[in-house]
Amino acid sequence: xxxxxxxxxxxxxxxxxxxxxxxxxxxxxxxxxxxxxxxxxxxxxxxxxxxxxxxxxxxxxxxxxxxxxxxxxxxxxxxxxxxxxxxxxxxxxxxxxxxxxxxxxxxxxxxxxxxxxxxxxxxxxxxxxxxxxxxxxxxxxxxxxxxxxxxxxxxxxxxxxxxxxxxxxxxxxxxxxxxxxxxxxxxxxxxxxxxxxxxxxxxxxxxxxxxxxxxxxxxxxxxxxxxxxxxxxxxxxxxxxxxxxxxxxxxxxxxxxxxxxxxxxxxxxxxxxxxxxxxxxxxxxxxxxxxxxxxxxxxxxxxxxxxxxxxxxxxxxxxxxxxxxxxxxxxxxxxxxxxxxxxxxxxxxxxxxxxxxxxxxxxxxxxxxxxxxxxxxxxxxxxxxxxxxxxxxxxxxxxxxxxxxxxxxxxxxxxxxxxxxxxxxxxxxxxxxxxxxxx
Numbered sequence: 417x418x419x420x421x422x423x424x425x426x427x428x429x430x431x432x433x434x435x436x437x438x439x440x441x442x443x444x445x446x447x448x449x450x451x452x453x454x455x456x457x458x459x460x461x462x463x464x465x466x467x468x469x470x471x472x473x474x475x476x477x478x479x480x481x482x483x484x485x486x487x488x489x490x491x492x493x494x495x496x497x498x499x500x501x502x503x504x505x506x507x508x509x510x511x512x513x514x515x516x517x518x519x520x521x522x523x524x525x526x527x528x529x530x531x532x533x534x535x536x537x538x539x540x541x542x543x544x545x546x547x548x549x550x551x552x553x554x555x556x557x558x559x560x561x562x563x564x565x566x567x568x569x570x571x572x573x574x575x576x577x578x579x580x581x582x583x584x585x586x587x588x589x590x591x592x593x594x595x596x597x598x599x600x601x602x603x604x605x606x607x608x609x610x611x612x613x614x615x616x617x618x619x620x621x622x623x624x625x626x627x628x629x630x631x632x633x634x635x636x637x638x639x640x641x642x643x644x645x646x647x648x649x650x651x652x653x654x655x656x657x658x659x660x661x662x663x664x665x666x667x668x669x670x671x672x673x674x675x676x677x678x679x680x681x682x683x684x685x686x687x688x689x690x691x692x693x694x695x696x697x698x699x700x701x702x703x704x705x706x707x708x709x710x711x712x713x714x715x716x717x718x719x720x721x722x723x724x725x726x727x728x729x730x731x732x733x734x735x736x737x738x739x740x741x742x743x744x745x746x747x748x749x750x751x752x753x754x755x756x757x758x759x760x761x762x763x764x765x766x767x768x769x770x771x772x773x774x775x776x777x778x779x780x781x782x783x784x785x786x787x788x789x790x791x792x793x794x795x796x797x798x799x800x801x802x803x804x805x806x807x808x809x810x811x812x813x814x815x816x817x818x819x820x821x822x823x824x825x826x827x828x829x830x831x832x833x834x835x836x837x838x839x840x841x842x843x844x845x846x847x848x849x850x851x852x853x854x855x
Contacts, residue, residue: 427676428578430624433585433617436483440586443515444478447471447587449594449744454710455723459730462742464600466591469719469750473507473539475663476587476748477574480613481508483583484572485516493518498569500524500560502553502610502662503532504718504749505574510540520544520572521563523556527659529753552659554667575613576670585617591744592626603741604630606729608721608748609642609692610664612673619680623688630689630736634725636661636717637694641669642677646692650674660697660763663718663749691736693725698767698846700724701760704752716752717760723747766846769824771800773851777812777840778804792833796822812840 448467455463468476485497496519499509506522513520522536526548536546549559553574564571573580588605595602605622607615615633622629635642638658645651651674659665680688700717703724707713722745729735737743765771778784793799801818821827834841844850 426578427672427679428582428585428617428620430621432578432582433589433621436479436579436582437586437589439486440479440482440583443482444471446590446594449591449598452711452723452745454706455726455745459726459743460739461726461730461737462600462740463723463726464595464602464742464744465713465723466587466744466746467713468587469713469715469747473504473511473535474750475504475507475716475719476584476614476746477501477504478508478511479586480575480580480583480617481505481572482512482515484577484579485509485512485518487579488518488570492570495567496520496569497572498522498560498564498567499572499574500549500553500557501528501574502556502665503528503536504663504751505572506536506546507532507539507751509572510536510544513543514540518543521547521567521569523547523549523560523563525550525552525556525659527551527662527665529662529751529756531753532751535751552657552667553665573670575611575616576672578672578676581613581616581620581673581676583617584614585621587614587746588618588621592621595742595744600742602629602744604632604737604743606632606634606722606726606743606745608664608718608725608746609633609635609669610639610666610718612642612669612677614746614748615642616670616673616676616680619688619690620676623680623683627683627688630691632722632725632729633690633692634721635692635694636664636700636721637696639665639667640692640694641666642674643692643694645669645674658697661700661717661721663716663751664721689736691729693728695721695725695728696767698763699727701764702767703727704760705764707747713747714750714752715747716749719747719749719752721748765820769827770821772819772821772827772830773801773844774817774819774834775842775844775850776815776817776834778815779838780811780813788837788839792830792837792839793819794822794826794830797826797830798822816844 703720804815
């Protein structure tokens with residue numbers, strides 16, 4: 417298996433990040449740094465969004481992919497490249513290959529949204545072949561490694577290589593420059609984390625150029641592989657990964673990315689202050705909807721991860737952010753399939769305590785449902801799901817009932833009315849395996 421050559425050192429340096437920025441400048445224009453009035457008002461901070469969703473491929477991943485492919489020699493270009501991706505890295509590779517005239521075989525897991533698959537094909541054209549392999553990113557990565565071993569194609573790593581990290585670090589290099597031009601002094605940068613390439617690039621630059629800036633690493637609660645690695649003292653596999661935040665659902669952070677993160681945390685010139693935050697998938701959905709409805713920003717789940725994490729950091733008494741201080745959140749991607757919004761809305765309502773599900777045993781007699789509506793539901797509550805099974809040989813029939821409350825605070829009253837009714841009721845908790853049938 418061929419991997420691209422490393423830059424001047426085993427781990428990338430701030431000089432490598434700045435060299436990547438020079439390489440990318442003619443190809444990928446800087447993305448905007450925009451103030452968020454909504455988040456600033458909600459948090460008491462001066463919040464700015466780094467709009468990586470506005471790159472050519474609608475995510476920051478093109479930066480690392482282009483940096484790697486541009487550095488290949490003629491022989492490697494002739495053999496072609498390959499990569500594994502949840503979707504965004506694949507688009508960056510496809511775009512870079514189309515510009516460089518290099519063939520690519522790209523492996524995607526089945527969980528990759530259709531919108532991302534189609535974009536990969538459009539960006540790469542005839543130079544790119546897409547192969548669907550496995551249920552998660554790690555399955556696609558295994559298939560990619562096997563293909564590279566057999567074909568001699570060069571693997572373009574999604575995150576775990578010094579050149580990829582240097583390319584992703586250009587996001588932070590732009591933040592530093594843009595903030596200086598605007599007269600801002602960021603106290604913190606919130607970075608979404610999957611395999612930790614974007615984080616490693618940010619820390620690599622900041623450790624040498626701006627060590628006083630705090631970094632908050634935002635992970636999905638269902639795929640907190642960085643926190644697991646920091647606890648274990650090195651990369652370790654998660655037993656289970658929730659694939660919902662597909663752009664950050666990685667079972668294990670990279671060895672190189674972890675080493676770069678660890679080096680920045682102990683940098684002699686001034687270690688970077690790093691905090692990790694595990695963000696519930698439901699809160700990410702709430703933020704996706706707020707970004708869309710209030711700010712007009714279409715963010716994929718991983719793209720909303722950083723700004724969703726900011727809510728938790730502010731709510732934490734030990735969050736360490738001084739009111740009024742400047743904070744930058746990276747909106748890492750905008751490749752969201754519109755068909756997913758129904759699921760996003762559902763998860764957001766559940767997270768906010770508005771939507772609840774119950775298993776109800778109704779007596780098989782006329783008027784049972786009417787009594788439930790009149791005596792149990794509140795005046796502003798609504799039934800959003802009712803699946804009932806009538807059995808002639810039983811006195812009761814089970815129903816799965818979804819209730820949307822007019823006010824989340826009314827849940828206690830609803831549960832009490834259910835308790836005092838003559839019905840057997842069991843609340844379906846979000847942690848229950850049964851919940852998978854309604855989400």
